[in-house]
Amino acid sequence: MTLAAITTQTIGAGIFSSAFLLSLLIWVPVVAAVAIASMPNPRGRYDTLVKQIAFFTNLGTMFVLFIAYNQFENFLPTMQYEEKVPWLPAIGVTYHLGVDGPGLAMLMLSGLIGIASVLASLGVRERLRSYFALLLLAEASVNGAIVARDMFVLVLFWGASIVPLALLILGWGGPRRVAAAWRLVGYWGLGTAALVVGVLALYAAAGGRTFDMAALLEATLSPRIQLGISVAMITAAATRLPLFPLHGWARDALAEAPAGVTVIVAGAASRLGAFLLLRVVIGGEPAAAHLLSPVLAALAALTIGYAALAAIRSLDIRHAGAYLAMVPGGVTVLGLAAVSPLGIAGSVLSLFTGGLAAALIAGVCATLSERAQTRSVQLLGGLAPRMPNIAWLMTLGAFGLLGVPILASFTAEVMTIFGAMKNQPVGGFAVAIGLALTAVALAIILGRALFGATNPDAPGVSDASLGETWYLGILAGALLWVGLFPGGPKIPGTDVPLFDPGFMLQMTAGVSDIASTNYSIPIPGASP
Amino acid sequence: MKYAVLAPEALVVALAVVILLTGRLGWLPRGSRAYLPQVTVLLVLVAFGIELWAGAALTTYFGGALVQDRFALFAKAAALLASAIALAATDWSAEDSMHLGLAMPLLAAFGVMVAASAGDLLGLWAGLELAAAAAVVLVSLRRPDLALRLLVVGGVASGLLLFGFAFLYATTGNADLATMRDVLLGRTPTVALALPVLLLVAGLAVRAGLAPFHVAGLAVGVGASPLGAGLVVGLTALASATVAVKLVAALVSIPAAYAPWTYAVAAVAIVGGGAAALAVRSPRPRLAYLAVGQLGWIAAGLATHYRTGIAASLFLLGAFAIAATCGPALLGRAEGGEPTIAGLGAVRPVRAAGIALAMLSLAGAPPLAGFFGELAVAAALAQSGNFMLLGLGLLGSVMSIAATVGTLRVLYVQSPLEEARRGAAAALPAMTTLSTAGAVAFCLVIAAYGVLGNPILGLADQGAEALGLR
Numbered sequence: 001m002t003l004a005a006i007t008t009q010t011i012g013a014g015i016f017s018s019a020f021l022l023s024l025l026i027w028v029p030v031v032a033a034v035a036i037a038s039m040p041n042p043r044g045r046y047d048t049l050v051k052q053i054a055f056f057t058n059l060g061t062m063f064v065l066f067i068a069y070n071q072f073e074n075f076l077p078t079m080q081y082e083e084k085v086p087w088l089p090a091i092g093v094t095y096h097l098g099v100d101g102p103g104l105a106m107l108m109l110s111g112l113i114g115i116a117s118v119l120a121s122l123g124v125r126e127r128l129r130s131y132f133a134l135l136l137l138a139e140a141s142v143n144g145a146i147v148a149r150d151m152f153v154l155v156l157f158w159g160a161s162i163v164p165l166a167l168l169i170l171g172w173g174g175p176r177r178v179a180a181a182w183r184l185v186g187y188w189g190l191g192t193a194a195l196v197v198g199v200l201a202l203y204a205a206a207g208g209r210t211f212d213m214a215a216l217l218e219a220t221l222s223p224r225i226q227l228g229i230s231v232a233m234i235t236a237a238a239t240r241l242p243l244f245p246l247h248g249w250a251r252d253a254l255a256e257a258p259a260g261v262t263v264i265v266a267g268a269a270s271r272l273g274a275f276l277l278l279r280v281v282i283g284g285e286p287a288a289a290h291l292l293s294p295v296l297a298a299l300a301a302l303t304i305g306y307a308a309l310a311a312i313r314s315l316d317i318r319h320a321g322a323y324l325a326m327v328p329g330g331v332t333v334l335g336l337a338a339v340s341p342l343g344i345a346g347s348v349l350s351l352f353t354g355g356l357a358a359a360l361i362a363g364v365c366a367t368l369s370e371r372a373q374t375r376s377v378q379l380l381g382g383l384a385p386r387m388p389n390i391a392w393l394m395t396l397g398a399f400g401l402l403g404v405p406i407l408a409s410f411t412a413e414v415m416t417i418f419g420a421m422k423n424q425p426v427g428g429f430a431v432a433i434g435l436a437l438t439a440v441a442l443a444i445i446l447g448r449a450l451f452g453a454t455n456p457d458a459p460g461v462s463d464a465s466l467g468e469t470w471y472l473g474i475l476a477g478a479l480l481w482v483g484l485f486p487g488g489p490k491i492p493g494t495d496v497p498l499f500d501p502g503f504m505l506q507m508t509a510g511v512s513d514i515a516s517t518n519y520s521i522p523i524p525g526a527s528p
Numbered sequence: 529m530k531y532a533v534l535a536p537e538a539l540v541v542a543l544a545v546v547i548l549l550t551g552r553l554g555w556l557p558r559g560s561r562a563y564l565p566q567v568t569v570l571l572v573l574v575a576f577g578i579e580l581w582a583g584a585a586l587t588t589y590f591g592g593a594l595v596q597d598r599f600a601l602f603a604k605a606a607a608l609l610a611s612a613i614a615l616a617a618t619d620w621s622a623e624d625s626m627h628l629g630l631a632m633p634l635l636a637a638f639g640v641m642v643a644a645s646a647g648d649l650l651g652l653w654a655g656l657e658l659a660a661a662a663a664v665v666l667v668s669l670r671r672p673d674l675a676l677r678l679l680v681v682g683g684v685a686s687g688l689l690l691f692g693f694a695f696l697y698a699t700t701g702n703a704d705l706a707t708m709r710d711v712l713l714g715r716t717p718t719v720a721l722a723l724p725v726l727l728l729v730a731g732l733a734v735r736a737g738l739a740p741f742h743v744a745g746l747a748v749g750v751g752a753s754p755l756g757a758g759l760v761v762g763l764t765a766l767a768s769a770t771v772a773v774k775l776v777a778a779l780v781s782i783p784a785a786y787a788p789w790t791y792a793v794a795a796v797a798i799v800g801g802g803a804a805a806l807a808v809r810s811p812r813p814r815l816a817y818l819a820v821g822q823l824g825w826i827a828a829g830l831a832t833h834y835r836t837g838i839a840a841s842l843f844l845l846g847a848f849a850i851a852a853t854c855g856p857a858l859l860g861r862a863e864g865g866e867p868t869i870a871g872l873g874a875v876r877p878v879r880a881a882g883i884a885l886a887m888l889s890l891a892g893a894p895p896l897a898g899f900f901g902e903l904a905v906a907a908a909l910a911q912s913g914n915f916m917l918l919g920l921g922l923l924g925s926v927m928s929i930a931a932t933v934g935t936l937r938v939l940y941v942q943s944p945l946e947e948a949r950r951g952a953a954a955a956l957p958a959m960t961t962l963s964t965a966g967a968v969a970f971c972l973v974i975a976a977y978g979v980l981g982n983p984i985l986g987l988a989d990q991g992a993e994a995l996g997l998r
Binding site: 037038086087088089090091127130152155156157159160162163166167170171181182185186189190192193196197200201203204208 | 836839840873874877881888893894895899900903904906907909910911913915918919922923925926929930932933936937940941981982985986988989
């Protein structure tokens with residue numbers, strides 16, 4: 001194919017071809033973090049430079065990612081941009097990276113969240129070098145966990161995000177930061193331990209020769225072993241996403257962390273839980289997936305219901321935001337519990353939209369509380385005229401959570417609930433009730449904080465700064481973009497993409513491959 | 529040429545003797561003394577280079593009393609590298625005597641080298657005692673009372689080991705490790721074998737300071753000078769682990785005689801080390817407890833009695849030796865507890881990075897040296913079906929990482945002490961070119977150990993194979 005032919009299909013195709021494209025997404029932030037941490041900064045002279053390095057690192061990785069997104073072959077179900085280098089051959093570890101449609105969706109999410117988190121952190125004043133170095137390390141570890149195609153590498157990056165994020169909360173968090181950080185370390189540490197147990201059980205059961213994900217997931221295992229491994233993986237995912245009852249870290253960590261860290265935890269790091277379920281349980285252990293799908297549906301419904309009720313009862317706006325940020329995770333898991341192509345595709349889209357919506361609602365609550373100088377819901381009231389930007393963005397965040405049409409989360413929720421209604425009708429119905437409760441919670445919170453009567457005793461308020469508006473705007477804008485152009489904008493009168501090949505097309509590449517593992521599983525009672 | 533393999537040992541011993549003599553006789557002019565650490569580190573690195581270059585030759589000396597194989601190469605290289613970096617990173621203003629401070633780590637490293645090449649029980653015992661004696665000398669400079677305690681506890685350990693060796697000799701009729709292995713091949717474990725093995729496991733656990741036998745050793749490590757603590761927590765434990773690996777190789781045909789004890793010791797050490805690290809706040813004891821936890825992982829790998837498990841243990845042992853020996857040296861004066869290191873990330877960034885990496889590696893946090901080793905051991909445990917110990921190990925690691933986050937917070941998030949409030953116990957470490965270079969080298973080694981781990985794990989695997997393991 002000639003270059004001219006390629007460029008007529010997608011602008012950007014053929015420009016960038018790197019054998020280390022995915023490595024760039026991991027190691028460039030690491031190098032930038034080391035550079036920031038080691039550069040001298042006498043009396044804060046280079047504070048602006050530190051912020052610029054962090055911002056342009058994220059912008060650069062987003063640029064690379066966008067080109068990768070454009071060059072992605074969405075008709076191929078296999079992994080793309082693969083990198084495979086033997087690492088520790090004695091125990092079967094390979095530095096194996098790769099990305100398919102769902103992985104690409106997660107990478108796009110991580111890239112957007114990375115930019116948003118830096119913009120949300122522009123107000124940080126103390127120990128800037130440490131802050132941005134840790135933020136970049138956390139982003140790198142999330143990217144690494146997304147593209148890992150070797151279980152050892154997955155464990156490495158999965159666990160590597162805990163320490164930087166805990167330190168960010170400990171160092172720059174709110175008044176209850178110590179408890180929040182310990183809870184995060186405890187729950188995520190427990191989840192990592194469960195992941196290690198699951199991975200090593202899989203490794204041992206598959207013969208103990210390789211950690212390669214494809215080889216391990218293709219190994220023929222007895223249903224009993226599959227069940228044990230899946231329970232460990234679900235535990236790991238539930239601590240990270242989080243799912244009820246392993247959600248204990250979410251309220252404190254998301255409420256006490258600074259806004260930039262809240263965005264990265266709620267938007268990207270926690271989505272890894274659902275991504276793990278998709279990759280390993282749904283894509284790799286079909287017998288266990290069918291057996292455990294009612295459990296997953298129940299966990300999804302309980303999570304959404306609990307989060308909505310807890311948000312209704314919250315007297316702290318950041319606690320309410322933290323609870324509401326749990327809702328999209330439940331929707332994603334419901335789609336996975338459906339174990340059907342439609343449900344799984346909905347889940348993948350929900351990974352992206354849910355990450356954006358969770359980051360948006362948790363971030364906007366953080367910014368609102370900062371700008372209103374109080375976290376008490378009882379003191380907030382009638383803020384919409386006085387902080388119009390935040391009011392609009394909070395409303396969009398609420399719509400994003402609920403899946404209002406024209407936002408991408410609408411498509412995701414329709415797909416997951418429709419997908420679930422066939423195989424998990426009870427779970428789907430329960431989740432729908434949970435979403436109705438979420439709507440009630442949002443109506444109460446928005447009504448009280450934005451549109452209620454003004455409280456004369458409340459401290460003075462101000463609207464979001466330019467940086468805050470931008471970071472929240474990016475999250476809301478991405479939800480709108482994918483909602484308005486799910487197939488990408490086309491050159492008028494043609495089928496040629498204008499510059500975006502279409503998010504729905506890209507993210508579904510590989511979904512049929514994941515879903516196909518579940519076709520051959522006989523469902524008890526079903527006719528052959 | 530055959531004896532070139534012994535050149536590192538000769539160089540290290542000669543260097544230690546020369547340093548002791550120059551210190552005692554005052555040969556060196558005052559102006560030249562400042563260069564002594566640089567010269568020592570350089571010569572240890574030369575010994576390390578010779579070991580890597582010439583140590584690949586497989587040979588025996590003194591009628592089989594010393595054996596040079598891949599295992600010896602691995603352990604000797606680890607001891608030399610750990611000593612070199614520790615000596616380079618040391619803040620000499622925090623040490624009581626430069627000459628003894630330079631010589632004792634060399635003698636301890638020599639002890640490890642003797643144990644690593646030992647072909648019989650006598651060599652094992654001699655190497656271990658030499659390493660431990662060097663630690664006692666260094667500790668006695670600052671705290672004679674603690675040195676006495678270390679001596680008494682060491683005596684108990686030594687007694688247990690000697691009883692165990694004697695029983696083993698009596699049971700097998702031979703002190704040579706290879707012959708002992710051949711004699712035991714095909715024999716069923718008996719009480720007569722299980723008892724000496726229990727004594728040996730207990731002796732080594734006491735010597736290495738493993739929980740629950742860690743009380744005395746850790747107290748000594750905490751009260752000693754930074755290098756003294758490094759010798760107790762790092763090199764002495766390395767010597768004990770080296771002896772344990774060689775004994776496991778000799779007893780591998782009767783795993784039932786030692787595996788249950790070793791599993792129990794490993795479980796208690798990992799969980800106890802992690803819990804204790806979480807309970808204390810002062811950085812030096814916390815580092816020592818983290819080291820105990822990682823030693824437990826090494827013991828767990830040995831208990832698997834498979835080549836992959838023991839190779840993983842060796843791989844982890846290398847990471848442990850470097851982090852546990854250099855960690856206290858990087859911490860410097862930390863007698864004042866947490867405030868001593870508060871905000872060190874701002875005022876001494878390289879040293880703070882070294883401390884952070886040492887603790888994270890000992891805790892098993894990704895993506896550092898300790899994580900790779902612990903996950904390799906965990907893989908071996910999974911292969912051997914020991915998911916109970918694996919679960920306990922992961923619990924211990926989670927506690928260790930949580931404890932480490934607490935120290936990192938003090939290092940990087942808290943503000944440094946005001947100069948006026950700093951006493952002698954909380955003095956900032958002196959910055960020299962050598963100490964900065966040592967800290968940088970440490971950070972590079974710990975960060976690259978796993979990332980570039982293929983040749984190291986390959987060598988560890990060859991080491992396990994050289995011990996006759998399949």
